[in-house]
Amino acid sequence: MLSDLRSWAPELLTGLRLTVGMTFGGMAIALVLGLILALGRISHSLWLRAPVVAFVELIRGSPLLLQLFYIYYVLPVFGLRMTPVEAGLLGLGINYGAYLSEVFRGGIAAVSQGQREAAESLGMSGAQTMRFVILPQAWRIVIPPTGNYFVSLFKDTALVSTISIAELMFQGQLIASDTFRYMRIYSVIFVIYVAISVPASMGVRWLERRSNRSLASR
Amino acid sequence: MRPIIEVKDLSKSYGSVRVLHDVNLTVGTGEVVVIIGASGSGKSTLIRCINGLERFGAGSIDVDGFSLAPSEGKSRRNMAELKDIRREVGMVFQQFNLFPHKTVLENVTLAPIQVRKWDKAKAEATARRLLERVGLQDHTHKYPGQLSGGQQQRVAIARSLAMEPRVMLFDEPTSALDPEMVSEVLEVMRGLAREGMTMIVVTHEMGFAREVADRVVYIDHGRVLEVAPPAELFDNPQQERTKTFLSRVLKH
Ligand SMILES: Nc1ncnc2c1ncn2[C@@H]1O[C@H](COP(=O)(O)OP(=O)(O)OP(=O)(O)O)[C@@H](O)[C@H]1O
Numbered sequence: 463m464l465s466d467l468r469s470w471a472p473e474l475l476t477g478l479r480l481t482v483g484m485t486f487g488g489m490a491i492a493l494v495l496g497l498i499l500a501l502g503r504i505s506h507s508l509w510l511r512a513p514v515v516a517f518v519e520l521i522r523g524s525p526l527l528l529q530l531f532y533i534y535y536v537l538p539v540f541g542l543r544m545t546p547v548e549a550g551l552l553g554l555g556i557n558y559g560a561y562l563s564e565v566f567r568g569g570i571a572a573v574s575q576g577q578r579e580a581a582e583s584l585g586m587s588g589a590q591t592m593r594f595v596i597l598p599q600a601w602r603i604v605i606p607p608t609g610n611y612f613v614s615l616f617k618d619t620a621l622v623s624t625i626s627i628a629e630l631m632f633q634g635q636l637i638a639s640d641t642f643r644y645m646r647i648y649s650v651i652f653v654i655y656v657a658i659s660v661p662a663s664m665g666v667r668w669l670e671r672r673s674n675r676s677l678a679s680r
Numbered sequence: 681m682r683p684i685i686e687v688k689d690l691s692k693s694y695g696s697v698r699v700l701h702d703v704n705l706t707v708g709t710g711e712v713v714v715i716i717g718a719s720g721s722g723k724s725t726l727i728r729c730i731n732g733l734e735r736f737g738a739g740s741i742d743v744d745g746f747s748l749a750p751s752e753g754k755s756r757r758n759m760a761e762l763k764d765i766r767r768e769v770g771m772v773f774q775q776f777n778l779f780p781h782k783t784v785l786e787n788v789t790l791a792p793i794q795v796r797k798w799d800k801a802k803a804e805a806t807a808r809r810l811l812e813r814v815g816l817q818d819h820t821h822k823y824p825g826q827l828s829g830g831q832q833q834r835v836a837i838a839r840s841l842a843m844e845p846r847v848m849l850f851d852e853p854t855s856a857l858d859p860e861m862v863s864e865v866l867e868v869m870r871g872l873a874r875e876g877m878t879m880i881v882v883t884h885e886m887g888f889a890r891e892v893a894d895r896v897v898y899i900d901h902g903r904v905l906e907v908a909p910p911a912e913l914f915d916n917p918q919q920e921r922t923k924t925f926l927s928r929v930l931k932h
């Protein structure tokens with residue numbers, strides 16, 4: 463068992479590094495895209511709002527796996543060729559961006575109308591109000607759900623193994639098909655995912671408690 | 681007295697419900713006008729129209745040479761027009777609406793820095809002076825949640841004053857306060873009035889109205905029914921409805 467582990471370690475580590483990289487990269491795209499989509503969705507202009515709503519529904523209404531395949535196999539037909547990692551980051555970023563946009567929209571809506579009115583009555587523009595008054599408060603509200611999406615993105619990176627990205631899951635499959643020690647290798651992979659995502663979830667819950675407390679004391 | 685606010689034939693509806701009917705009101709520079717009336721009579725709506733928080737359907741509002749035009753039902757508003765008016769008019773809300781994520785000092789400096797483009801040093805010096813004036817110089821680094829209601833409302837007044845408005849609007853500034861904190865806020869408002877600030881105050885504090893107001897406006901179902909100096913309006917109301925309203929509120 464230990465010798466197996468030792469001999470698999472280099473591949474598993476390479477895979478894990480890529481998994482973590484895909485998680486952070488995908489999340490970075492998702493955060494930016496989610497904020498843009500959320501702002502588009504609350505825009506007063508129907509020309510902005512309608513396409514954003516359509517896009518978000520399109521993404522939320524279809525499987526992530528299909529979106530990854532679409533980006534990797536179909537977009538090249540339109541001349542958009544990407545490396546597997548680029549396609550994977552884009553797919554994860556878009557998918558999670560669509561979900562996060564709903565979280566952000568809710569957070570923005572949860573900041574009271576009175577805050578908006580106070581800022582407006584001080585002569586602040588819509589953009590200034592958003593930036594200095596609404597978003598900093600919305601951010602506290604959305605930290606816990608965003609953290610949960612972050613952990614779930616970490617697990618969903620396993621799907622990008624299907625477009626030949628050699629992350630943790632993919633390395634596991636390679637080792638399994640080489641050695642036929644299915645139980646051993648998949649148990650190891652299991653433990654690695656759980657060992658990261660469970661503490662991360664606990665961290666999110668700790669953040670949540672802390673932000674509740676700091677909001678209550680204010 | 682030169683008029684600074686002129687509201688002419690102002691009408692406003694929410695959907696098919698008319699909440700203001702041809703309201704006319706002229707306020708002179710340095711004048712203190714108190715608005716009274718039953719719940720739902722349109723007091724808040726009227727003063728919220730004056731700084732453009734509400735749109736209106738007909739009439740006009742002029743503040744110190746800047747005017748607001750009707751925009752009800754239109755999808756876009758004239759932002760330049762709004763900006764001009766809001767520079768002239770400060771507003772204090774019943775629920776204070778302080779920014780909870782910013783310290784007292786930051787609450788007061790945010791708009792001067794962002795809107796007036798003052799540098800931080802100037803904005804902070806002004807803020808400290810104003811906070812001292814409302815008696816909160818020792819609380820500049822606290823967050824709003826760490827202050828009492830009365831203290832929060834005094835910060836909100838300082839925050840509005842920091843933009844150097846020519847006119848201050850107050851929408852029931854003491855209604856959300858515990859009784860023992862009402863006087864500290866009224867005291868600040870009295871000081872402002874003494875220094876010549878033009879003020880429109882919606883309040884149920886009849887003692888304050890009698891003492892500080894130059895004129896009292898009685899609004900009933902969205903119409904201005906009676907306008908008179910406090911002594912006249914309280915002691916010798918001309919309209920039956922005003923009498924009924926006063927007898928109801930003064931009994932409590
Ligand atoms: N957003 C809104 N949508 C529909 N109707 C509204 C809205 N805001 C106010 N109204 C209605 O407009 C009328 C005037 O309301 P307003 O808040 O101006 O009254 P008020 O005199 O300030 O009352 P109060 O003393 O309770 O604060 C009321 O009948 C109210 O129900």
Ligand SMILES: [Mg+2]
Nearest residue numbers: 723724725852
């Ligand atoms: Mg009101």
